[in-house]
Structures are given as C-alpha cells and as structure tokens.
Amino acid sequence: MASASAESPNKDQSNNMTFNLIVMGATSVGKTSLINQFVQGKNKSPSTENTKDFYSCKITDGDLNVCVDILDTHGDLEFPQMMKLAIQTGDAFVLVYAVDDKTSFQRVCCIRDMVLKWKSKEKKNTIIVVVCNKMDLDVPNRSPPKEVAETVVERDWGQSHMEITTRDKDAVDKVFKEVIQRHIWACGGSAASGQRKMTSPVEMIHKLRRRLTLRRLKPSS
Numbered sequence: 001m002a003s004a005s006a007e008s009p010n011k012d013q014s015n016n017m018t019f020n021l022i023v024m025g026a027t028s029v030g031k032t033s034l035i036n037q038f039v040q041g042k043n044k045s046p047s048t049e050n051t052k053d054f055y056s057c058k059i060t061d062g063d064l065n066v067c068v069d070i071l072d073t074h075g076d077l078e079f080p081q082m083m084k085l086a087i088q089t090g091d092a093f094v095l096v097y098a099v100d101d102k103t104s105f106q107r108v109c110c111i112r113d114m115v116l117k118w119k120s121k122e123k124k125n126t127i128i129v130v131v132c133n134k135m136d137l138d139v140p141n142r143s144p145p146k147e148v149a150e151t152v153v154e155r156d157w158g159q160s161h162m163e164i165t166t167r168d169k170d171a172v173d174k175v176f177k178e179v180i181q182r183h184i185w186a187c188g189g190s191a192a193s194g195q196r197k198m199t200s201p202v203e204m205i206h207k208l209r210r211r212l213t214l215r216r217l218k219p220s221s
C-alpha cells in the first residue's frame with residue numbers, strides 16, 4: 001500500500017496511487033465476468049493477486065503507478081452490514097445491470113441510494129460508473145430504454161453510463177479506464193495521456209454552474 005500524503009490520502013510523493021474499486025449489481029448481471037476480463041487483459045501486471053472475490057492490479061498511467069484493489073460482490077449480498085462495509089471501503093464504484101434483466105437497473109438505483117447514504121461525507125465526489133452489460137443479446141423491448149437509463153445516470157446523477165458486453169475486452173478495458181481516470185482527476189493527478197492537465201467532469205459542471213450564476217447576476221442592459 002502506498003503511504004498517505006497530507007495532500008491526498010491516496011497519492012504518495014513517489015507518484016504511486018492506490019484505490020478501492022467495488023463492483024456491485026444484481027445477481028448474474030456479469031460482475032465477475034467483467035472483472036475477469038479486465039484482470040486477464042493486457043493491463044494486468046505480473047504481480048496481480050487474485051483471491052475469489054478480491055483482485056489487485058498494478059497499472060501504469062503516464063508517470064503514475066496506480067494500484068487498483070477490486071472487490072467483487074455477490075448479487076445476493078443480503079446482509080446490510082456487509083453491504084455497508086463494502087460501500088464504506090470503496091473509493092469508486094462500478095454498478096452493473098444487464099440489458100435482459102428488467103429489475104437489475106432498479107437494483108442499481110437502490111445501490112446508488114445506499115452509496116450516497118453511507119458515504120455521506122464524500123457524497124458529491126463519489127465516483128460511480130454504471131454499466132449496461134450483455135449488449136450482445138438481442139432484446140426487443142429493453143427496459144428501461146437506453147435514453148431513460150442514460151438520462152438518469154448522466155444528467156440526474158452526474159455519473160457515467162456505458163454499454164458493453166463482457167466478451168469485448170476493449171469495451172471492458174474502457175470501463176476501468178473511465179473509473180481510473182476519474183479517480184486520478186479527483187486526486188488532482190494528470191490523465192493517462194500524460195502532460196495535458198485535463199478537466200474532470202465534476203470541474204466542468206462546477207465551471208458551468210459558476211458561469212450560469214454569473215450570467216444570472218449580470219444586470220440586464
């Protein structure tokens with residue numbers, strides 16, 4: 001584990017960063033398949049440690065060494081205390097639902113409510129990436145429709161929504177890249193492409209809000 005600095009709890013002076021990523025969602029939506037595809041993929045370091053539910057990956061991102069500790073949870077995680085503990089240890093969350101399971105998006109909404117409840121201090125900054133899985137299946141009457149899911153997650157929650165099949169390694173890697181980059185942004189580091197300091201989605205929202213407030217304050221001529 002990287003030692004903590006006063007500036008950020010997750011980033012030390014030697015450019016090492018570590019964070020806990022929790023993968024949650026209803027039963028059989030593909031959480032374990034998602035993680036397996038990622039840790040078996042090209043981003044895996046030789047030192048990757050796997051136990052049944054816990055994976056530790058070292059990834060190089062520009063000049064940063066990022067250690068991602070991934071916790072795989074079960075869809076039937078019924079005990080509230082277990083759920084609470086998983087949520088409280090998480091720095092970022094991937095919430096998975098399946099395109100062919102109507103109730104699994106509702107489950108994502110419930111988990112997101114619990115994340116906000118149990119991470120009340122970091123509420124505004126909690127990173128959540130919602131993944132709609134099994135996009136390889138032909139589902140005629142998708143529920144909720146894509147537009148509704150995207151509106152809820154991206155506009156109402158200000159989070160990321162991605163559609164994938166865990167059979168597509170590139171798509172899976174993009175999910176983890178999104179989480180890792182958002183975490184790096186949140187810690188004030190630079191993004192994967194290196195030199196360019198990128199604006200985080202949260203910063204962009206703040207800037208937009210500030211601009212709108214200023215416009216409202218301007219006296220009309």
Ligand SMILES: Nc1nc2c(ncn2[C@@H]2O[C@H](COP(=O)(O)OP(=O)(O)OP(=O)(O)O)[C@@H](O)[C@H]2O)c(=O)[nH]1
Pocket residue numbers: 025026027028029030031032033034073074075076133134135136137164165166167
């Ligand atoms: N068609 C399709 N099937 C998938 C996909 N991803 C996973 N599956 C299948 O869905 C089933 C459940 O996958 P898991 O990864 O075990 O799901 P899980 O969410 O970890 O399930 P629990 O741990 O029991 O909550 C398996 O039969 C997978 O092969 C996908 O992208 N497309």
Ligand SMILES: [Mg+2]
Pocket residue numbers: 031032033072073074075
């Ligand atoms: Mg599983």
